[in-house]
Amino acid sequence: MYPLTEIQLVLMNPTGLHARPASQFVQTAARFKSKVQIIAGSKRADGKSILNVMTMGLKKGADFTVSADGEDEAECLAALQALVEGNFGEG
Amino acid sequence: MTTFIGRGVVSGVALGRIKRPARDLTAYLERYRPGSVEEETSRLERALAGAKDQLQAILSGPSVDDTLSAIMGAHLMMLDDPGLVEYIMEKIREGDSAPRSVLAACEAYAAQFAALDDPYLRERAADIRDIGRRVAGLLLGVDGEGAGAQAVEARGVASNSGIVLCAPDIEPSVVAAYPPGQLQALLLGQGSTTSHAVIIAKARGIVTVVGLGEAVDEIPDGAEAIVDGDSGEVRLSPDEKERNAVLARIAAQAEQRRQDLADATLPAVTRDGVRVQLAANIGSPGEWENARALGAEGVGLFRSEFLFMGRDAFPSEEEQFAAYRQAAEGCGGHLCVIRTLDIGGDKPLAHLAIGHEDNPFLGWRAIRISLERTDLFRTQLKAILRAGCYGKVAVMLPMVISAGEIRQARAILTEATEELARERREFAADVPVGIMVETPAAAATASLLAPACDFFSIGTNDLVQYTLAVDRGNPKVAPLYSHFHPAVLRLIDATIQAARQQGIWVGMCGEMAGDPLAAPLLVGMGIDELSMSAPSIPQVKAVIRNLSICEAQEMREAALAMDDAAAVRAYLEKWRRSAAL
Numbered sequence: 001m002y003p004l005t006e007i008q009l010v011l012m013n014p015t016g017l018h019a020r021p022a023s024q025f026v027q028t029a030a031r032f033k034s035k036v037q038i039i040a041g042s043k044r045a046d047g048k049s050i051l052n053v054m055t056m057g058l059k060k061g062a063d064f065t066v067s068a069d070g071e072d073e074a075e076c077l078a079a080l081q082a083l084v085e086g087n088f089g090e091g
Numbered sequence: 092m093t094t095f096i097g098r099g100v101v102s103g104v105a106l107g108r109i110k111r112p113a114r115d116l117t118a119y120l121e122r123y124r125p126g127s128v129e130e131e132t133s134r135l136e137r138a139l140a141g142a143k144d145q146l147q148a149i150l151s152g153p154s155v156d157d158t159l160s161a162i163m164g165a166h167l168m169m170l171d172d173p174g175l176v177e178y179i180m181e182k183i184r185e186g187d188s189a190p191r192s193v194l195a196a197c198e199a200y201a202a203q204f205a206a207l208d209d210p211y212l213r214e215r216a217a218d219i220r221d222i223g224r225r226v227a228g229l230l231l232g233v234d235g236e237g238a239g240a241q242a243v244e245a246r247g248v249a250s251n252s253g254i255v256l257c258a259p260d261i262e263p264s265v266v267a268a269y270p271p272g273q274l275q276a277l278l279l280g281q282g283s284t285t286s287h288a289v290i291i292a293k294a295r296g297i298v299t300v301v302g303l304g305e306a307v308d309e310i311p312d313g314a315e316a317i318v319d320g321d322s323g324e325v326r327l328s329p330d331e332k333e334r335n336a337v338l339a340r341i342a343a344q345a346e347q348r349r350q351d352l353a354d355a356t357l358p359a360v361t362r363d364g365v366r367v368q369l370a371a372n373i374g375s376p377g378e379w380e381n382a383r384a385l386g387a388e389g390v391g392l393f394r395s396e397f398l399f400m401g402r403d404a405f406p407s408e409e410e411q412f413a414a415y416r417q418a419a420e421g422c423g424g425h426l427c428v429i430r431t432l433d434i435g436g437d438k439p440l441a442h443l444a445i446g447h448e449d450n451p452f453l454g455w456r457a458i459r460i461s462l463e464r465t466d467l468f469r470t471q472l473k474a475i476l477r478a479g480c481y482g483k484v485a486v487m488l489p490m491v492i493s494a495g496e497i498r499q500a501r502a503i504l505t506e507a508t509e510e511l512a513r514e515r516r517e518f519a520a521d522v523p524v525g526i527m528v529e530t531p532a533a534a535a536t537a538s539l540l541a542p543a544c545d546f547f548s549i550g551t552n553d554l555v556q557y558t559l560a561v562d563r564g565n566p567k568v569a570p571l572y573s574h575f576h577p578a579v580l581r582l583i584d585a586t587i588q589a590a591r592q593q594g595i596w597v598g599m600c601g602e603m604a605g606d607p608l609a610a611p612l613l614v615g616m617g618i619d620e621l622s623m624s625a626p627s628i629p630q631v632k633a634v635i636r637n638l639s640i641c642e643a644q645e646m647r648e649a650a651l652a653m654d655d656a657a658a659v660r661a662y663l664e665k666w667r668r669s670a671a672l
Contacts, residue, residue: 051169
């Protein structure tokens with residue numbers, strides 16, 4: 001069995017992947033060794049690059065895939081999932 | 092001698108040599124000799140490290156304020172971005188030189204940002220271009236704009252002639268990099284007054300003219316220029332006589348500024364004893380201290396938007412109460428006029444779905460939103476009423492076009508007081524309610540609206556735009572935008588007369604209120620209060636103190652009889668020269 005290396009997420013925080021949530025996402029991804037990608041529609045971004053993540057322009061309600069590839073991929077995805085599903089700590 | 096006309100946004104007159112920052116790189120790029128992929132990669136690494144050092148140096152420099160440090164901090168984060176670095180590396184591996192790769196990668200990101208529909212993210216396009224030029228500059232040996240500027244000085248420019256930066260648009264760090272006093276003026280093709288470069292120029296008092304459009308391309312590098320930040324006029328290659336006249340004006344201006352500042356806290360009373368209240372426009376409670384030091388007697392416009400913008404959810408009643416209370420307490424015995432949420436138009440909110448509008452300025456904005464989203468409006472009114480226990484506050488409604496809107500707003504205000512009473516909270520029961528007169532509709536029906544209001548405040552920025560049907564951000568029509576247009580003057584005069592006849596006070600809180608040229612006219616019309624950005628207060632006070640009310644009333648009559656804005660301006664300028672102001 002291969003560990004799960006992709007998760008589907010929906011952005012539920014009001015501003016979507018705006019500056020602050022995007023920087024939280026990137027900073028969380030950067031804590032792990034795995035390569036992280038965000039895929040939404042035909043767009044694909046390096047999950048450790050704030051410029052790439054921001055230029056995707058993901059808004060509230062957008063669904064997207066996060067993939068991780070590397071020795072700590074499971075922990076990495078769990079952390080990113082918690083961040084997104086916790087609405088980046090927004091009320 | 093050639094003359095160009097744009098829109099002056101930071102007042103004063105300046106003399107300097109034109110410097111075109113954007114052109115310099117092209118010449119350097121042509122001279123650049125690229126090495127192997129390995130060489131280009133290691134040059135890139137050194138340049139990236141050097142750029143970070145430059146930004147750190149700016150951040151630890153002597154003239155750093157919050158505005159600058161937020162902008163430069165974001166630039167540092169972008170320099171570290173793996174996506175950007177990888178993009179540049181890809182270009183280098185394809186065989187491009189390091190500087191060209193940097194510029195191409197940054198331009199590609201800038202284009203992506205510029206295409207987004209979020210206005211905050213769109214503005215980041217200028218920032219990423221700024222990064223690109225900084226790194227490319229290091230690779231090309233240009234060594235930053237500041238050093239380039241010093242080189243121009245060293246090439247024998249007259250010592251009393253500074254630098255006039257001229258470009259279609261300009262990166263914020265280019266403006267920031269000049270030591271204080273060296274950059275005399277800024278000339279921009281674009282018409283925005285809210286770009287980071289213009290914000291820094293305003294904060295530093297650098298004479299600025301925007302909206303020159305394609306004319307900026309005709310202004311030659313190295314030419315000497317006289318820049319007038321009041322009239323928006325740019326005159327190239329002045330002769331000796333004109334040059335001397337401008338130098339004398341610059342010296343007089345510096346002396347005047349010193350004198351105005353020394354007298355800033357004295358009241359604004361005409362020679363024959365008519366007093367005008369001078370207040371400040373502020374965007375957050377923290378700005379009050381500086382405004383008071385510059386002579387503000389209260390706040391004529393507290394923009395509550397700052398509480399709502401750049402965040403992810405609406406502020407709670409408690410959060411709003413804390414901010415309004417701080418502002419009210421700060422003002423001491425002076426009045427603090429709080430404008431209710433003024434969004435829409437060019438000020439969207441991320442967490443309020445306004446949706447696409449063909450004409451946002453004619454769309455769902457300001458009071459129109461408040462009267463539909465009564466939940467938001469009631470929360471805001473409750474917070475203002477509670478703050479009223481800690482100082483003198485007033486509620487000001489933006490973009491009103493009819494008495495019905497004021498009645499509706501007052502009904503919601505009554506609901507807010509009832510809710511507060513039920514909740515057994517302390518609140519001020521007698522908070523005055525006024526409107527911003529900023530639509531031709533409100534100005535034309537001022538006498539019908541006055542009975543429903545405790546005061547008027549004339550908002551000239553929108554009033555001019557709506558009356559003249561001119562978008563002031565559009566460089567093609569920017570020269571048509573003037574608060575001295577006869578239609579605008581007549582509407583303002585009618586509004587002031589209606590208010591006076593019905594016994595309510597009337598103020599002004601647009602850019603015109605801070606225009607020292609306009610002050611005699613407004614005093615002659617009978618304005619009670621002028622509210623402006625704090626740095627303008629000392630100068631406007633000085634004008635009022637040099638005026639008699641008879642003189643002001645004569646000027647009002649003369650100006651109202653004129654048939655065009657340029658004639659009114661020329662008339663007022665002549666008066667100012669004769670009054671030696």
